[in-house]
Amino acid sequence: MLKVFFAIFLLIPLPVMAYHTETQTPYGITNTLNNDGSITVSWQESDGYEDNPPEYYIVYIGLTETADDKSVQTKFGFTEALSWQSYTFTAEYLYNELSVDNQKIYAKVKAFHNTNGTTSDYTPVQSVLYNYVFIPTTTTSSTTTTTLPKAEDVVEDGITTYLAWDKNGCEHPGNPLSYKEYLTAVESKEWFGYQNGDCKEPIVVPETTTTTTTTTTTIPPTEEELNFLETGIYETNKERADREEAERLEAEKEAEIKSNLENSDIDIPEEKVEEFVEIVKEVEEFVETLDVVEEVIDIPEVIIIEVEEEIIEEVIINETEVLPEVDKEILVEPVQEIIEEKPVEEYTEEDIEIVQEVVDNAISNVEELTEEQVEVVADVLQVSTEDVEIIAEAVKTDEVVAEAVEIFVEKSVQNADVENYTLADVVTEIQFENFIQNPIEVLINFDTIDLTTIGNDMTQDQKEKAQEVVVPVILTRIASMAAFIFRRS
Amino acid sequence: MIKKLWNWFIKIVKETLNLSWTLVGLVIATLTLTGSAQQITGLATIITLVIWLLTISFRD
DSSP: OHHHHHHHHHHSOHHHHHTTBSSOOOEEEEEEEOTTSOEEEEEEOOOSOBSSOOSEEEEEEESSTTOOSEEEEOSOOOOSTTOEEEEEEOHHHIIIIIOOOSEEEEEEEEEEETTTTEEOOOOOOEEEEEOOOOOOOOOOOOOOOOOOOOGGGOOOOSSOEEOOBOTTSOBOTTOSEEHHHHHHHHHTTSOBSOOOSOOOOOOOOOOOOOOOOOOOOOOOOOHHHHHHHHHSOOOOHHHHHHHHHHHHHHHHHHHHHHHHHHHSSOOOOHHHHHHHHHHHHHHHHHHHHSOOOOOOOOOOHHHHHHHHHHHHHHHHHHHHHHHHHHHHHHHHHHHHHHHHHSOGGGOOHHHHHHHHHHHHHHHHTGGGOOHHHHHHHHHHHTSOHHHHHHHHHHHHHOHHHHHHHHHHHHHHHHTTTSTTOOHHHHHHHHHHHHHHHOHHHHHTOOOOOOGGGTTTTSOHHHHHHHHHHHHHHHHHHHHHHHHHHHHHO | OHHHHHHHHHHHHHHHHHTHHHHHHHHHHHHHOOHHHHHHHHHHHHHHHHHHHHTHHHHO
16 A cells, blocks of 8 residues: 555656745756857746746856856746746857857756746756857958059060950050059049949930020010000000090090090999990990991082981980880899888888889880899789789879889879788879869770770779778768668658 | 759759769779779769769659
8 A cells, every 4th residue: 555655656756746836936947059150948837737837937047057157037937837948048159158169058947926926946967069060150351452663664464465344344445554554544534443333335325415505685675565565465656546536535535435424313322433434335325336328419518417416316216215114133133132122111211213214114114024134023012913014004004003112102202001012092182182172084084995804904902992991881882871771761 | 944954953963962972983093004904993973973973863
C-alpha cells in the first residue's frame, strides 16, 4: 500500500505541486543560438494553478552565470497553461550590448504579476556558447581627387593611349587619344573620361522665340478719336452734329409736351409724366409715318386750308383713339394698389380721380380688358365680373347709367358708411334726382322696347335691388286691399 | 257737360290720392330699375293708372 502511494506521489506532475502558489516560476527554460547570430530563450508557461498569473516576464542575459548583465521585459504575459513562450535577442543587440566574442551567454526568466505585486522565482540559468562572428554594417565614403596635369606640361611617351567621351556617352572621334590629346580634350570641357550613356542626342524642344517689335509712330488723332475723347462716342464731326441736333429737338419736344401737360386739365402723377411723354412722342412718330398723299393742283388757297384742317382733325382723332388704351394699361395697376391698400372711406381726392378715370376708360374699352382688369373694375363698382360687360353696354344707351359710372367712385366714398352700396344705388339716386326735376320725362321716356330681352340689360345687382323694392310694394298693396274689403264687409 | 267732367276730374283726383302709396311704390320701383325693365314698369304703371281712372264709373 505504501508502495502504491509512493508511486502516485512520484507520478504526480510538478505543476500540481505548485498549486496555491501566488505566481508560478516558468518551466523548462532553454537557450539556443540561431544561424543568424541571434539567441532565443524559451520557456513553458505555468499550468494555471496559481493566484496571480504572470502579467509579463523579464528575460535576463549575461556573460556570467548570474545572467544579470542585461534584461528585457516582454510585452506578453500568461496566455495558455503549459504553452511555450520565447524571446529572441538579435545578433546586433548582443554585439552592441554584451560585446560578446566567442563566449557563453547565460539566460534566466522571471514572471511578474505587477497588479498584486507578486513575482515568481528565477528559472534555472541556461547557457549557450556564442561562437557567431557578427560583422556590423559600416558605410565608407571615400573621395579621390585626381588633379590632371595641364596638356602643355606633359610629354608624350608614344605608348599610353586614352579614351574620351562626350556628355552623351559618345566616343571622341579621335579615340584612342594620346595623353596630350586626351588632356586637351578634357580641358575643352566638352570631353570627359568615361561617360555612361547610349550616345543619343536628347530631344531638344526648340524654343519659341517671340519677337515683339513696337513701333511708335506719332499720328495726329482723327476726328473720330477726338470726338470719342470728348463725348465717349466714336463718330465723325458730321455724325456728332446730326446727333446733337436730334437730341436738341427731342429735348425741345419733350419740354413742349410737359408744358402742354401742365397747361391741360389732365392730372397725372409725377412718376407717370415720363411715360406719358414717351407715349405722346411715340404717337407723334406714328403720325409722322402716315403717308399723306398730297396732290399738287392749282386750287384756291381756301381749299388748301380746309385740307390742312382735315389732316389736323385726323391727327387729333388718332391721338384720342390711342391714348385711352395706353392710359388704361398705365393706370389699372395703381388702381389695384389703391383698392387693396385702402378702404373706400380713406380715398383721397387724387385716388378718387385716378380710380374714376380708370373705371371710365375700362368701361368704354371693356372688350380689350383682360380678366384681371375686369375683376379690378368689378371690385370698384361692387358688381360681379359678368355685370361689367352689361354695364358697358348700358352706358352706350342709358345716360343715367353712364352718369352713374362717371360719379360712382365719388358717391361710393361719400356713402362709405352705407352697407352694400353699389352702382345700382347710384343709378337710383340719379334717376330720383331726374324725377324730381322732371317727373313726366322720367316716366315717359320710351325707346324701342323689346319684350324678349327685358331685364337682360340689367346687372344682377340692379335686379336684386329692384326686387327688394317692387315685391314689398305689391305685397303691401295686396294687404291694404284685403284690409279695405274686410272693413267694408 | 263741364260739370260732369269736373266731377269726373274730382273723382280721379280722389282715386289717385287713394292710390298714393301704391304709386309711390311703383315710382320708386321704376326709378330703381334701368333699361327696358324700367321702361316697361313705367309704361305699365301709367297705362294701368289711366285704365283705372277711366273705369271708375264702371267699377262703381
